Amino acid sequence: MSQDPFKKFKNPKKNSTVKEELRQEKKKYKKERAAYFDKLKEEKYQKKKGTFTSAQPISQSTPKVSKDAKSSHEVMPLNKFLAHCGICSRRDAVQLITEGKVKVNKTVVTEPGYKVQKADEVTYNNKKVFVTKNLVYILLNKPKDYITTTDDPQGRKTVLELVKASGQQRVYPIGRLDRNTSGVLLLTNDGDLTQKLSHPSYEVKKIYEVKLDKPLIKNDFDKILKGIKLSDGPITADSLAYADSKDKSIIGIEIHSGRNRIVRRIFEHLGYDVKGLDRVMYAGLTKKNVERGKWRFLSEKEIRLLKYLNASKKPAVAKK
Numbered sequence: 001m002s003q004d005p006f007k008k009f010k011n012p013k014k015n016s017t018v019k020e021e022l023r024q025e026k027k028k029y030k031k032e033r034a035a036y037f038d039k040l041k042e043e044k045y046q047k048k049k050g051t052f053t054s055a056q057p058i059s060q061s062t063p064k065v066s067k068d069a070k071s072s073h074e075v076m077p078l079n080k081f082l083a084h085c086g087i088c089s090r091r092d093a094v095q096l097i098t099e100g101k102v103k104v105n106k107t108v109v110t111e112p113g114y115k116v117q118k119a120d121e122v123t124y125n126n127k128k129v130f131v132t133k134n135l136v137y138i139l140l141n142k143p144k145d146y147i148t149t150t151d152d153p154q155g156r157k158t159v160l161e162l163v164k165a166s167g168q169q170r171v172y173p174i175g176r177l178d179r180n181t182s183g184v185l186l187l188t189n190d191g192d193l194t195q196k197l198s199h200p201s202y203e204v205k206k207i208y209e210v211k212l213d214k215p216l217i218k219n220d221f222d223k224i225l226k227g228i229k230l231s232d233g234p235i236t237a238d239s240l241a242y243a244d245s246k247d248k249s250i251i252g253i254e255i256h257s258g259r260n261r262i263v264r265r266i267f268e269h270l271g272y273d274v275k276g277l278d279r280v281m282y283a284g285l286t287k288k289n290v291e292r293g294k295w296r297f298l299s300e301k302e303i304r305l306l307k308y309l310n311a312s313k314k315p316a317v318a319k320k
Contacts, residue, residue, distance in 0.1 A: 036308060078102065079112040081122060083191025085129040086170040088150060090195050096124070136169045137298040137306075138187040141287040148176040148185065163187060163295050174198060178261060183208070183279030184287050187295075193306060197283060202310045203256040204283045205238065208263050211276035215248035220270045224253075230265055237266070252280075283309055 076084070079093035082102065087093065094112045096102055102109060103123045104116065116122060122129050142148070146157045150172055159173060171187040174194050188194060197204050227236035239254035253263060264274045280286060283306060290296055298306070 078114040081116045086132040086189035140295040141290040142185045148173040181277045184282040207281035210251045212249045213273040
């Protein structure tokens with residue numbers, strides 16, 4: 001399989017046109033990135049300025065509070081608190097809380113939005129939990145027959161078994177790949193990043209290689225690009241191509257929707273049986289140099305890029 005998943009989706013164009021498009025795209029990203037970091041610097045400056053414009057005189061004996069200490073004492077919703085403790089994602093935390101599995105100060109709390117205070121004691125499974133300070137980011141090349149849940153009552157193999165050697169910090173998957181789907185999967189204990197990459201407003205791109213039971217005909221190829229209507233609404237692929245010019249049953253598809261089993265359902269809707277599904281790219285990350293069933297830590301550069309990813313996009317605010 002080619003290590004460059006983007007190669008299959010490039011339309012034949014003149015070199016000058018391609019170069020100009022790349023220059024413009026680079027220019028756009030640099031501008032957005034500069035604006036993003038300028039905003040961070042301004043916020044940091046304003047925050048620092050605010051601490052020194054207080055009416056209280058500054059004492060030499062005033063203890064300094066680290067960023068980690070501040071974040072660990074921050075008032076936050078209970079579901080966000082659990083995510084920052086590395087228990088699960090915010091979405092999964094809502095279910096744990098509503099099921100009465102979480103206690104605050106020895107009292108069961110079933111409201112995910114409950115504000116956890118600095119002095120509160122939060123327990124899950126009768127164990128006190130704390131905000132995680134050491135953030136971990138892992139890229140796993142998931143094999144088939146592993147499920148992307150933290151535990152399974154049926155005793156099936158989970159992806160967490162594959163990353164046990166990563167350390168003592170508990171991590172959980174960002175999004176899900178079904179049992180029979182392989183490929184790129186991110187795991188972390190960073191609740192904020194998980195929330196961002198899971199939110200549909202950020203339109204995180206994924207590329208899959210699909211093996212069908214028969215060649216994809218041109219008419220169905222065009223239907224997928226134009227958009228088809230599924231039971232839960234319309235869906236359109238961002239890009240589509242035959243991955244192998246000699247075998248039109250192998251398809252490359254780029255999509256940003258996070259709907260459940262969306263790639264399989266697209267082809268099944270048109271009468272095809274998906275024999276194999278492999279995610280070759282997620283949020284700009286590929287499985288290059290990572291063998292099936294193996295994992296690696298993300299580099300600092302990769303982490304920064306993930307946190308900056310589509311920074312110009314903002315989640316839609318729900319109307320009250």
